[in-house]
Amino acid sequence: MTVVAEKAPPRSLPRRRPPRVRGLWGIRTAVPPGVRWTLMALSVAVPLAAWQVLSVVVDGRPDYLPGPFEAVEAGIEMARSGQLLTDAWSTVARVLQGFGLAVLVSVPLGILMGSFPAGQALLEPLVGLLRYLPASAFIPLLIIWLGLGEPSKVALLFLAAFFFNTLMTADAVRRVPLSLIDVSYTLGARRGEVLRKVIVPYALPGMIDSIRVNAAASWSFVVVAELIASESGLGYRIVRAQRFNQIDRIFAVLVVIALIGLTIDLLLRITRDRVGRWV
Amino acid sequence: MLELASLGKEFTRRGGPVKALEGVDLSVPDGQFVCVVGASGSGKSTLLSLVAGLVRPTAGEVRLDGRPVTGPGPDRGLVFQEGAVYPWRTVERNVAFGLELLPLPRAERDRRVAWYLAETGLTAYRHALPKQLSGGQRQRVAIARALACEPAVLLLDEPFGALDVQTKEDMQLLIRRVWQDTGTTVLMVTHDVEEAVFLGQRVVVLASDPGRVAADLPVNLPAERELSAKRLPDFLAMRARVEDLVRTYHRRHQEKQPI
Numbered sequence: 001m002t003v004v005a006e007k008a009p010p011r012s013l014p015r016r017r018p019p020r021v022r023g024l025w026g027i028r029t030a031v032p033p034g035v036r037w038t039l040m041a042l043s044v045a046v047p048l049a050a051w052q053v054l055s056v057v058v059d060g061r062p063d064y065l066p067g068p069f070e071a072v073e074a075g076i077e078m079a080r081s082g083q084l085l086t087d088a089w090s091t092v093a094r095v096l097q098g099f100g101l102a103v104l105v106s107v108p109l110g111i112l113m114g115s116f117p118a119g120q121a122l123l124e125p126l127v128g129l130l131r132y133l134p135a136s137a138f139i140p141l142l143i144i145w146l147g148l149g150e151p152s153k154v155a156l157l158f159l160a161a162f163f164f165n166t167l168m169t170a171d172a173v174r175r176v177p178l179s180l181i182d183v184s185y186t187l188g189a190r191r192g193e194v195l196r197k198v199i200v201p202y203a204l205p206g207m208i209d210s211i212r213v214n215a216a217a218s219w220s221f222v223v224v225a226e227l228i229a230s231e232s233g234l235g236y237r238i239v240r241a242q243r244f245n246q247i248d249r250i251f252a253v254l255v256v257i258a259l260i261g262l263t264i265d266l267l268l269r270i271t272r273d274r275v276g277r278w279v
Numbered sequence: 280m281l282e283l284a285s286l287g288k289e290f291t292r293r294g295g296p297v298k299a300l301e302g303v304d305l306s307v308p309d310g311q312f313v314c315v316v317g318a319s320g321s322g323k324s325t326l327l328s329l330v331a332g333l334v335r336p337t338a339g340e341v342r343l344d345g346r347p348v349t350g351p352g353p354d355r356g357l358v359f360q361e362g363a364v365y366p367w368r369t370v371e372r373n374v375a376f377g378l379e380l381l382p383l384p385r386a387e388r389d390r391r392v393a394w395y396l397a398e399t400g401l402t403a404y405r406h407a408l409p410k411q412l413s414g415g416q417r418q419r420v421a422i423a424r425a426l427a428c429e430p431a432v433l434l435l436d437e438p439f440g441a442l443d444v445q446t447k448e449d450m451q452l453l454i455r456r457v458w459q460d461t462g463t464t465v466l467m468v469t470h471d472v473e474e475a476v477f478l479g480q481r482v483v484v485l486a487s488d489p490g491r492v493a494a495d496l497p498v499n500l501p502a503e504r505e506l507s508a509k510r511l512p513d514f515l516a517m518r519a520r521v522e523d524l525v526r527t528y529h530r531r532h533q534e535k536q537p538i
């Protein structure tokens with residue numbers, strides 16, 4: 001038992017005024033839907049308006065900084081000729097190949113790494129090291145080995161997503177509570193059944209999250225790859241437009257890149273929310 | 280018959296080995312309800328993991344019906360304090376998990392699942408996901424899921440430890456009824472002496488460091504127990520006796536701890 005040595009200290013602590021808990025800037029306090037929609041609209045409208053104003057103010061040279069309307073016009077013109085669709089499709093197809101391949105290989109490896117400490121010991125040092133080599137640093141090597149054509153681009157996209165997706169998948173798998181695995185064994189499950197019926201379903205939302213993050217990275221890498229060398233794709237279209245000083249076209253392509261990226265993200269988010277309804 | 284024969288478990292940790300259990304002898308006849316009480320850290324969870332076969336003993340062995348336990352299996356169902364239900368499966372499919380692994384006709388499986396759902400009062404929630412359930416309901420799912428595999432022994436690791444007092448009492452009545460209806464052997468560990476005396480036909484007291492059997496006492500209370508049994512003089516006397524034992528071993532353990 002504790003021994004009380006002296007009298008308790010006198011009750012004389014200074015009091016502070018209460019914190020601001022609620023209101024528009026209360027931490028983690030919901031804002032009314034009307035306010036929320038207004039803020040969301042502003043977040044798009046203000047930069048657009050600023051763009052428009054700037055394009056008028058900076059307009060020393062006629063097409064130095066085209067405004068949003070000119071960009072959209074250029075975009076419509078490019079879409080009419082069918083060129084935009086062809087470019088967008090070849091870029092998307094490259095991502096589907098390179099990133100798709102990375103997912104196909106990294107998910108099983110990640111499951112292996114996350115489930116078996118032996119697999120982790122075997123793979124983590126290598127994968128953990130290689131992921132810090134930026135994929136863009138491989139571009140010269142890839143060009144030497146695979147040439148300027150499609151294989152080098154697919155390989156770059158593979159490298160850009162593979163290491164991170166492996167490690168993030170392993171992390172998602174390691175978040176499966178041990179008690180869930182133990183209890184499954186006591187219900188008669190074998191090792192393979194624990195993997196298929198417990199670990200994979202539990203980790204699936206986390207794995208889709210990882211795919212979502214790395215899909216964004218792939219999407220920016222494909223454009224980098226196309227800027228360097230290609231005969232088609234959105235990145236290639238930017239380089240072409242640059243050559244002919246068609247700045248409005250560059251902006252149009254940028255908008256398309258952003259919109260496709262947003263769509264990919266949205267689709268993956270919807271998938272994740274459907275798969276992870278139980279979370 | 281479940282037998283633990285000079286069972287011991289030593290963990291190696293930084294700073295040397297830790298004896299979690301040493302020389303534990305215990306036999307539980309078929310159909311008995313045994314409660315093991317001990318302070319936190321006395322090796323209760325380790326004991327159940329050994330019986331479940333999730334952990335290998337460093338000494339002695341566990342035998343079920345004469346055969347040594349070498350790994351986990353559905354003949355020894357386990358329920359943890361936090362249920363460990365499958366969050367993506369509905370209540371019904373949680374209970375069906377073990378049966379889905381067996382070559383069983385669909386109709387037969389459904390029939391069995393329905394019986395265990397009814398027995399644990401979950402029929403109305405059979406399509407609910409675990410996140411929609413209260414803590415007590417989740418524990419029922421875990422119990423029904425273990426029982427559906429028809430275990431020879433049901434192992435309960437402080438299954439009601441995280442529940443509020445009222446829910447805990449409901450669950451105590453439920454587990455007694457389920458035990459009587461299914462006739463399965465129950466080995467439950469808890470730090471709650473009142474619960475141990477109310478539920479068990481026999482109370483085993485564990486001493487800490489290393490965990491070992493300090494006392495093995497029969498509970499002389501009627502087989503039919505209402506909550507009011509907790510006020511019977513026999514109950515109170517037994518409870519006081521076990522509490523004193525647990526307290527003594529806990530104090531002795533604390534005095535040995537370096538400051």
Ligand SMILES: Nc1ncnc2c1ncn2[C@@H]1O[C@H](COP(=O)(O)OP(=O)(O)O)[C@@H](O)[C@H]1O
Pocket residue numbers: 290291292297298299317318319320321322323324325326
């Ligand atoms: N995996 C482990 N590694 C090392 N020590 C452990 C492990 N599991 C349990 N212990 C130790 O064994 C003792 C008993 O633990 P446990 O069985 O969890 O007790 P209880 O369930 O009664 O609280 C404790 O001292 C604990 O620290």
Ligand SMILES: [Mg+2]
Pocket residue numbers: 323324325
């Ligand atoms: Mg414990």
